Amino acid sequence: xxxxxxILQKEFIQxxxxxxxxxxxxxxxxxxxxxxxxxxxxxxxxxxxxVVDKDLSTTSRELVSKFEASPFYNLVNKxxxxxxxxxxxxxxxxxxxxxxxxxxxxxxxxxxxxxxQLLIHAINGTAAGLIHAYSATIISGFNQQIAVEWSQGxxxxxNQPLEVVYSYWYNPEMNYKIYMVPGILVILVTIISLxxxxxxxxREKEMGTIEQINVTPIRKYQFIVGKLLPxxxxxxxxxxxxxxxxxxxxxVPVVGNLGVLFGFTLVYLLVILGFGLFLSVISESQQQVMFxxxxxxxxxxxxxxxxxPTESMPDxxxxxxxxxxxxxxxxxxxxILLKGSGFMDILKEFYxxxxxxxxxxxxxxxxxxxxV
Amino acid sequence: xxxxxxxxxxxxxxxxxxxxxxxxDHLTFNVKRGEIFGFLGANGAGxxxxxxxxxxxxxxxxxxxxxxxxxxxxxxxxxxxxxxxMSQKFSLYEDLTxxxxxxxxxxxxxxxxxxxxxxxxxxxxxxxxxxxxxxxxSDIPLGWKQKLAFSIAIMHEPRIVFLDEPxxxxxxxxxxQFWEMIYETASQEVTVFVTTHYMDEAEYCxxxxxxxxxxxxxxDTPANLxxxxxxxxxxxVFVQIAR
Numbered sequence: 001x002x003x004x005x006x007i008l009q010k011e012f013i014q015x016x017x018x019x020x021x022x023x024x025x026x027x028x029x030x031x032x033x034x035x036x037x038x039x040x041x042x043x044x045x046x047x048x049x050x051v052v053d054k055d056l057s058t059t060s061r062e063l064v065s066k067f068e069a070s071p072f073y074n075l076v077n078k079x080x081x082x083x084x085x086x087x088x089x090x091x092x093x094x095x096x097x098x099x100x101x102x103x104x105x106x107x108x109x110x111x112x113x114x115x116x117q118l119l120i121h122a123i124n125g126t127a128a129g130l131i132h133a134y135s136a137t138i139i140s141g142f143n144q145q146i147a148v149e150w151s152q153g154x155x156x157x158x159n160q161p162l163e164v165v166y167s168y169w170y171n172p173e174m175n176y177k178i179y180m181v182p183g184i185l186v187i188l189v190t191i192i193s194l195x196x197x198x199x200x201x202x203r204e205k206e207m208g209t210i211e212q213i214n215v216t217p218i219r220k221y222q223f224i225v226g227k228l229l230p231x232x233x234x235x236x237x238x239x240x241x242x243x244x245x246x247x248x249x250x251x252v253p254v255v256g257n258l259g260v261l262f263g264f265t266l267v268y269l270l271v272i273l274g275f276g277l278f279l280s281v282i283s284e285s286q287q288q289v290m291f292x293x294x295x296x297x298x299x300x301x302x303x304x305x306x307x308x309p310t311e312s313m314p315d316x317x318x319x320x321x322x323x324x325x326x327x328x329x330x331x332x333x334x335x336i337l338l339k340g341s342g343f344m345d346i347l348k349e350f351y352x353x354x355x356x357x358x359x360x361x362x363x364x365x366x367x368x369x370x371x372v
Numbered sequence: 373x374x375x376x377x378x379x380x381x382x383x384x385x386x387x388x389x390x391x392x393x394x395x396x397d398h399l400t401f402n403v404k405r406g407e408i409f410g411f412l413g414a415n416g417a418g419x420x421x422x423x424x425x426x427x428x429x430x431x432x433x434x435x436x437x438x439x440x441x442x443x444x445x446x447x448x449x450x451x452x453x454x455x456x457x458m459s460q461k462f463s464l465y466e467d468l469t470x471x472x473x474x475x476x477x478x479x480x481x482x483x484x485x486x487x488x489x490x491x492x493x494x495x496x497x498x499x500x501x502x503x504x505x506x507x508x509x510s511d512i513p514l515g516w517k518q519k520l521a522f523s524i525a526i527m528h529e530p531r532i533v534f535l536d537e538p539x540x541x542x543x544x545x546x547x548x549q550f551w552e553m554i555y556e557t558a559s560q561e562v563t564v565f566v567t568t569h570y571m572d573e574a575e576y577c578x579x580x581x582x583x584x585x586x587x588x589x590x591x592d593t594p595a596n597l598x599x600x601x602x603x604x605x606x607x608x609v610f611v612q613i614a615r
Contacts, residue, residue, distance in 0.1 A: 006479025010468065017467055208461030215427050215457040217449050218480045370429075 003218060007226025011200075015230065025192065025234060029242040032188050037180045037250065046074040047131055050085045050094040053078060057105035059146065063116070066138050067098060085119070095121045096131055108146070170339045178253065181246040182333040183306040188242050190301075190326060193235040193269050194293055197276030201227060202289045205280075214370040224365060228273045235269050236262065255340030264332055264346060267353045271325045274360030281368045304330045328353050379438075380405050380532050380563040381426060386435035388421050395421040397586040399435070403532075403565060408558050410577030411567045414614050417583040419567045420460065420536055426565070427457050427534055440531050453481075456525035456533040460540070464521055466510040470496070473509060474524060481528035488527075495523040498556075515546035519553065526557055533557065535566040539573065551576055571607040580606070582613050589613045 015021055049067055053060050067073045076094050079085070088094040099117035107114035118135055122128035171178055204210040213223065239262070246252040275296070283289035303317060304310070304326035310318060321327040328349050335341035343350070381403035388396040395418045403409045413419045424430040426439050428448035437444040440454035464473050471492060478488035496502045499519055509517060518538060526533055535554075539547045551573065558564050558578075566577070574580050574594060581591040590597060590613055597609045 003480055003482060006476055009479075010465070010472070010476045013472060014465070014467055207466070208459060208463050209465060211429065211459050211461065212457070212463035212477070213480065214429055215452060215455070215459075216477070216480050217452040217482065222480075 003222045004226045004229075007223065008229060011226065011230040015196075015234070021196075025238065028192070029188055029238060029245055032184050033181065033242060033245050033249065036184050037177050045072060047072055047096055047134070048076045048094045049073045049096045049098060050076045050088050051078045052080065052082050052085050052097060052099045054080050054102040055100050055104035056080075059105040059108060060100045062146075063100065063139070063142050064098070066142050067135075070134075070138060072134055089119065089121055092121070095127075096135065098135070109150075177250050178338065179334070180306075181250050181252045182337050183330060185239060185242045185246065186304070186326060186329050186333055187301060187306065189235050189239050189265065189269070189329075190272055190297070192238050193231050193272045194276045194297065195290075196231045196234065197228065197273050198280045198283075198289045198293050199286055200231070201277065201280035202283050202286050206285060220365065220368065220370065224277065224368065228277065231273060231276075232266070232269050235272075236265065239265055252337065254337055256336035257342065260343045260346070261333065261336045263343075264336075264350060264353070265329065267350065267357055268325060268329045270357035271353060271360045274357065274362075274364045275325075277364035278360065278367060281364060300324050300326045303327065306330060322352075323356075325353065325356060378404055380440055381409075381565070382436075382438045383426075384436040386422065386425065386437055387433045388418075388425060388430070389433045394586050396425070396432070399583075399588055401581055401588060401591055403563060404578075405563055406558055406561045407578040408554060408564045408566065408576065410574050410580035411565060411583070412569075412571075412574055412580055412610060413567075413583030417614075418586045419583055422583075423534055423536055423565070423567060427455060428452050454531045456528065456530035458521050458525040458533070458535045458538055460536040462517065462521070464509045464517060464524070467508065469506050469508055470501070470512070470520060471505045473520070474527065477524045478527050483528055491527050491529075495527065499523060515542045518542055518546070519550060522550065522553055526562065530562065532563040532565060535564065537567055537569065539568065539570065547573070571605065571610055574606040574610070582610060584614050 015025075051064050051067070053064055064078070068075050073096075076088060077084075082097075082099065085094065085097040085099070089097060097117075097119035099119065101115060101117070104114050104116075116139060118132065120128045120131050120135075201210070204213070243252075243254070243258075247254065276293070279289055279292055283292065303313075303321055303324055305313075305321075310321055310327055310331070313321070332341075332346045332349050335346060379402045381401075383402070384400050386396055386399040387394065397418075399422060411419050411423065421430065425432045425437070425444065428439075428444060428451045432444065439451045442448075442450045442454070444451065465476070468476065474492040474495075475488055478491060483491070492505075493502070496505060501516065501520070504512065504516075509520075512520070522535070522538060525535070539550050542550070547570070554564055554566070554576075566573075568574065577594060579591065579593050580597065581588050582597075583589065590600075590609070592600070594606055598605065601609045601612050603609055603612070
């Protein structure tokens with residue numbers, strides 16, 4: 001036990017004395033949260049809309065004003081000219097063309113239906129889907145409004161036999177940032193713990209100090225605990241710090257129990273530290289370990305469900321995610337923070353990660369040898 | 373084997389193979405208590421391999437080997453407790469101070485904090501280096517680093533100390549001071565096992581063995597070797613054997 005204290009003391013001195021490292025540990029949460037959360041948002045705001053109103057009637061103007069009044073839209077221009085609209089779309093100056101044909105009001109009054117065309121810039125399919133959904137909501141709202149007005153309330157209900165009422169749970173304002181912050185926290189904690197651990201032991205190999213340690217009577221478990229504990233502490237600190245920033249800056253809710261979150265993260269970190277240790281044991285240089293670590297990080301992060309829900313992934317991807325530790329924490333941190341899930345709700349994930357931790361640490365410890 | 377025997381290291385038919393390559397080919401030698409045993413040989417002759425086996429860093433392919441009375445196959449941890457080792461590669465932490473390096477290594481050898489302070493003070497006093505206690509290793513010249521590394525290797529008062537080319541790259545004055553430290557250590561009944569490329573240093577050893585291509589070609593006191601080969605100095609002995 002005393003031996004471990006000496007290692008801990010040394011590791012902390014080294015981390016605290018390394019200015020670059022210290023700066024990174026403090027700045028990384030800020031940068032990741034402020035930049036990534038704001039940049040990687042799917043919230044649609046300021047959709048550039050180009051209106052081609054060939055009718056110029058009271059009704060068509062009323063419809064256009066609905067778009068203008070919405071905070072999601074930004075009117076680029078109005079004209080009768082479809083060509084000009086296409087040109088704007090092509091030049092990326094508009095994302096949506098609302099095309100109202102002539103005789104719009106006339107058709108609507110006399111034939112009780114009239115077409116409106118939406119042309120959507122769809123290079124980004126997800127964004128296009130959202131634009132369509134928003135616009136469709138506006139038009140159907142307008143549709144209902146005029147139906148009520150024109151029939152003085154009689155026809156309205158008959159035309160609308162089923163009414164869909166939305167209620168968004170766990171994130172009532174549909175705030176994408178609140179969804180992103182926990183995801184970014186997972187990435188933060190993972191990067192810090194995985195890279196620091198993997199680099200640390202390889203660095204001792206490169207400097208030759210590992211040999212000096214191997215020639216001492218130090219026990220394997222003492223060395224490993226002494227090496228991993230500092231990074232466990234730093235990673236948990238990062239989580240707390242990031243959570244604090246997320247709360248201050250983005251007002252991220254903390255519905256669930258923080259104790260459960262930190263307990264779960266602790267088990268998660270054991271898996272990641274095991275990985276880091278294993279990679280550093282099998283690598284000979286910092287370059288090598290960086291490359292391998294980066295590769296795994298990238299694959300695991302993109303598959304973890306940070307941007308896209310894992311449920312909508314193909315079956316094979318879901319199977320791959322069984323061995324993706326990041327996917328577990330990604331799911332659980334959102335469950336706890338946003339939904340208020342308790343320990344019982346995450347029991348399955350908890351046990352899975354616990355087994356994973358035993359395997360990953362076991363592998364690393366087995367592969368680490370003092371004697372070559 | 374009797375732990376009080378006059379030999380600190382006994383090696384019989386030690387073989388180490390890396391695939392097809394035989395790095396150590398049936399080495400047999402003994403090292404006496406308190407002796408300065410010089411382990412010479414050209415680059416790649418197998419010195420470092422043999423030394424790493426004796427330190428428990430590498431396991432032999434075959435052979436009967438005891439270090440400080442302990443079996444190298446089964447009792448490596450006990451061996452590690454009884455030996456000090458200074459590797460060829462520089463082994464102090466550059467970003468820690470002199471004192472912190474002493475404290476860390478003392479700590480992982482299981483010394484108590486008080487003992488660590490005592491030994492650090494004693495060893496730095498002897499080096500006349502107490503004033504630099506709080507300097508970072510990266511700010512200290514190479515010669516001093518080598519002397520500090522040696523002090524750290526003997527900090528836990530081992531019975532045998534292994535030095536792998538301890539003086540390579542340092543100036544003649546520092547080399548001389550380094551050998552004074554080695555003598556001083558040996559005078560306290562500590563056995564010193566040292567590899568070197570400098571033949572003038574071989575003259576300082578109690579006995580030397582000369583390796584060539586994995587085999588020990590000669591083993592005797594420097595005086596006897598010079599007589600056997602009828603030459604004036606160790607340099608010529610070495611050239612005759614390793615040619």
